[in-house]
Amino acid sequence: MARAVTTKTKAINTAIAWTIAILIFFPILWTILTSFKTEGTAIADPPVFLFFDWTLDNYATVQERSNYFRHFMNSVVISVGSTVIGLIIAIPAAWAMAFVPGRQTKNVLMWMLSTKMLPPVGVLVPLYLIFRDWGLLDTRIGLIIVLTLINLPIIVWMLYTYFREIPNDILEAARMDGATLRSEVIYVLLPMAVPGIASTLLLNIILAWNEAFWTLNLTAANAAPLTAFIASYSSPEGLFYAKLSAASTMAIAPILIMGWFSQKQLVRGLTFGAVK
Amino acid sequence: MATQHSRAAARIMIAPSVVLLLAWMLIPLGMTLYFSFLRYNLLMPGNNPFVGFENYAYFVTDPAFQAAIVNTLLLVGGILLITVVGGIGLAVLLDQPMWGTGIVRIMVISPFFVMPTVSALVWKNMFMNPVNGLFAYIADVLGMQPFDFLTQAPLASIIGIVSWQWLPFATLILLTAMQSLDSEQLEAAEMDGASAWSRFYHIKLPHLSRAITVVILIQTIFLLSIFAEILVTTNGGPGTASTNLTYLVYAESLLRFDVGTGSAGGVIAIILANIVAIFLMRMIGKNLDA
Numbered sequence: 001m002a003r004a005v006t007t008k009t010k011a012i013n014t015a016i017a018w019t020i021a022i023l024i025f026f027p028i029l030w031t032i033l034t035s036f037k038t039e040g041t042a043i044a045d046p047p048v049f050l051f052f053d054w055t056l057d058n059y060a061t062v063q064e065r066s067n068y069f070r071h072f073m074n075s076v077v078i079s080v081g082s083t084v085i086g087l088i089i090a091i092p093a094a095w096a097m098a099f100v101p102g103r104q105t106k107n108v109l110m111w112m113l114s115t116k117m118l119p120p121v122g123v124l125v126p127l128y129l130i131f132r133d134w135g136l137l138d139t140r141i142g143l144i145i146v147l148t149l150i151n152l153p154i155i156v157w158m159l160y161t162y163f164r165e166i167p168n169d170i171l172e173a174a175r176m177d178g179a180t181l182r183s184e185v186i187y188v189l190l191p192m193a194v195p196g197i198a199s200t201l202l203l204n205i206i207l208a209w210n211e212a213f214w215t216l217n218l219t220a221a222n223a224a225p226l227t228a229f230i231a232s233y234s235s236p237e238g239l240f241y242a243k244l245s246a247a248s249t250m251a252i253a254p255i256l257i258m259g260w261f262s263q264k265q266l267v268r269g270l271t272f273g274a275v276k
Numbered sequence: 277m278a279t280q281h282s283r284a285a286a287r288i289m290i291a292p293s294v295v296l297l298l299a300w301m302l303i304p305l306g307m308t309l310y311f312s313f314l315r316y317n318l319l320m321p322g323n324n325p326f327v328g329f330e331n332y333a334y335f336v337t338d339p340a341f342q343a344a345i346v347n348t349l350l351l352v353g354g355i356l357l358i359t360v361v362g363g364i365g366l367a368v369l370l371d372q373p374m375w376g377t378g379i380v381r382i383m384v385i386s387p388f389f390v391m392p393t394v395s396a397l398v399w400k401n402m403f404m405n406p407v408n409g410l411f412a413y414i415a416d417v418l419g420m421q422p423f424d425f426l427t428q429a430p431l432a433s434i435i436g437i438v439s440w441q442w443l444p445f446a447t448l449i450l451l452t453a454m455q456s457l458d459s460e461q462l463e464a465a466e467m468d469g470a471s472a473w474s475r476f477y478h479i480k481l482p483h484l485s486r487a488i489t490v491v492i493l494i495q496t497i498f499l500l501s502i503f504a505e506i507l508v509t510t511n512g513g514p515g516t517a518s519t520n521l522t523y524l525v526y527a528e529s530l531l532r533f534d535v536g537t538g539s540a541g542g543v544i545a546i547i548l549a550n551i552v553a554i555f556l557m558r559m560i561g562k563n564l565d566a
Contacts, residue, residue: 005373014374020366024443025383028390030410031398043408046417089296092289100286108294110561115301117553119501121522122546125529125539126307149300156293210391212504217530227504230393234400234508241402248394259389260382267452272560274490275449 028252035059035245042241058246066229068247075225075251077140078215079208082147083201086155089148091197094159098166109160113272116153120213131218138220146218147208154207154269155200161273162196199265202258206266209255226251305546311539318533331540335528341541343516344524347431348548351520352499354435355442356492362439363446363491364484368476370447371454381451388444392504399437400426400509430510430518438505442498446491453487454480486559493556500549521545 022029034042036054044052062068097105127146128137136142166189174188212227219228230251233244259266267275312331316324335341366384370377387395403409404425412422425433457480465475503522506512512519512527519527525545529538 010373010375013369013372014376017369017372017374017380018376020369021380021383024440025386027395027398027403027440028386030402031394034402045413047410047413089292093293096286096289100282102283102286106561108290110557112293112297113560114553114557115297117497117549117556118301118305119522119542119545119549121501121503121525122542122549123304123308124526125311125535125542126304128530129307129535130304149296152293152297206389210389212392213501216393216504216507217526227391227393230391230397231504231508233397241408244397244401248398251394252390255391256386256389259385263381263385263448264452266388267449270445271449271490271494274560275453275487 028256031245031252032249033245034242035249037242037245039240039242042245058242059250062243062247062250066232066247068229068250071224071226071229072250074140074223074229075209075227078143078147078223078225079205081140081144082151082208083155083204085144086148086152086204087159087197087201090152090155090159094156094163097156098160098163099168099171109157112153112156116150120150124217127214128217137218138222138224140223142218143215143223143225146214147211150211150214151204151207154272155204157272158200158203158265158269159196161268162199163193165196166192199262200269202262203265203269206255206259206262308539308542308546311535312543314536316535316539318535324536327536331536332544335537335540335544340516340519340524344519344521347516347518348500348520348522350431351435351438351502352496354432355439355499356495358435358439359442359446359495360488360491362443363450364481364488366443366447367450367454367484368480370451385444385448387440388442388448390441392441393508395441396437396505396508399433399440404433426510427514430514434502434505434509434518437509438499438502442495445495449491450484450487453484457483489559490556493552493559496552497549497556500545500552521548 033049035058036056037048037052038055038057041048041052097109131137131142136145170192171184171188174184179188209225210227212231215225215227216231219225226247230244230247233240233247313326313328314324315322315327315330370381370384374380390398401409403411406412406422406424406427409422411425415422423429461479462475465479470478501522502520503526506518506520506523507526510518512523516524521541522545525538525541528534528541532538
C-alpha cells in the first residue's frame, strides 16, 4: 500500500536525488565527453561541456599507438575464461551442497569463504616466484588460474544461495511422475538453475574485469588486461587527457552496462547471501 | 532423502573445489611463512640462511611500518565513515517516491563498476591536477589558489577517490535492505504522529543495522588491500604519506626484492585481516542457519 505523497514532496525528492546522482555520475560523464575532444579542447580554460567539435580521433590514436585491442582482448579472455572455468568447477560443488547437504556442508562453505578473506599481498611473494619459475609471468593462462581461484569461493557461494531456493517438492513431483534422473536434471533442475548461473556468470565477469592487484603485479606488456594497460597512463608525456579518456571509456563501457543489469545479483553475491 | 550412494556422489562433486582452494591456500601461505624466516633477497643470490624473527623485527621497527599502519587505519576508517554515512543518506533518499528512480539508481551505482586504475587516473588528472584539473578551474573561478591535492593531501585525496568507488556499494546494499522494511509499520508510525526524523531513527535505522554491519565488514576486507589507486596516483608518497600496509609489502617484495622482509609483512597483513574476518564470518554463518 503506497503512502499518499503530495506532488510537491515528490518534486523536491526528485530534484535532490537527481542533483546528487548527477554529481556522483559526473566523473564518468566527463570522461566520456572528454574522449570525443581534441587534446587542446580537453584542457580548455574555461572547460567546454557539450559544444565542441566532436571527434573520434582519440580512439583511433589509442589503438594505433598501443595496440589497445590486444589489451581489450586480454581482459575479455581473462575475465570470461576465469569465470567459465570457475563455473565448471563450482556448479557440481554448489549443486551437491544445496541438494545433498551433509553435516560438514556448512563448515566447508565457511572455510571456502575464509580463503577469500586472505589479503592478496600475503601471498604476493610466493606467487610471484612460482609464476617466475614456471614461466607464467605475463601470460594470460597464469592470470586465468589466479582469478579463477580468488573468485571460486564467491562463485560457489552465489550458486549455492540460488540452488538452495529451488524447491525440493518440484523435484519429488517429477520423480513421482516417473522422470528418470537424466530427464529430471535436464527438464526440471536445469531450467530453474539457469537464472542463478547466469547471474553468477555476470557478476563474476565484472569482478574479474576490474581486478587490479594481481593483474598489475603479474603482467607486463604481453598479457596486460585493461586494468594494467590503463595504469601505464600514470606517467604521461605531453597532452593526453583525451586519449586517457578514450582508453578509459572503452575499458569501462562494457562492464558499466553489464553492471546496470546485475544490481540485484551484486548485492547477493558480494554479501554472500547475508543481504538479499 | 540422501542415500549412501548420493552422499558419495556429492563428495566427488565437491572435491575439485575443495582441493583447489586448499592448495591455493596452503602452498603460498606456507611459502610466505617459510620465507619470512629467511634472509632472502633476489638481488643478492646466496644460500638464504634461517634468521628467526629478524625480518619481523626489521619490518616492524621500520618507521615506514608505523606510517603504513596509521595510513591503513586512516584509509579504512575514513572511507568507511564517508561511505556508510553517505550510503545511509542515499538509501533513505532513493527509497522515497520520485520520478526517474531507475535512472537515478543507475547513475548512483555506476562508479562501482569503474576499474580502480581508471577511476584513480581520471580523478588524478582531470579533477585533482593543480594546473589542468577541473577543481583547479573551480578554485580559480572562486578566486582561490589551486590546491595540489595529491602532493599536499595525498591520503585524503585517495580516501576521496576510493570513497567515490565504494559509496555505490554501500548505497545499493542499504537500499536493498531498506526495501525489505514493512511499509505498514512506517504508516502506523506516521499516523501516530511520528516525525520524519523519529521514523528514521526508531524504525529505519534499527532495521538497517544488520546490513550496515555487513557493509562495514565486507568493505573493510577489501579496503585493507587498497593497492591500484595508490600505485597510479602517488606511488605511496610523498615519502610514506600515502603508503598503506599492502603497498609497503609490495614495495619491499617487488621494488626492493627483499623476499624475506616482504613475506614477514605479508604475514602481518594476514593477521590483521583475520581479526576482521572472524567477525564477518560469524555474521554470515549465523545467516546460514536462518
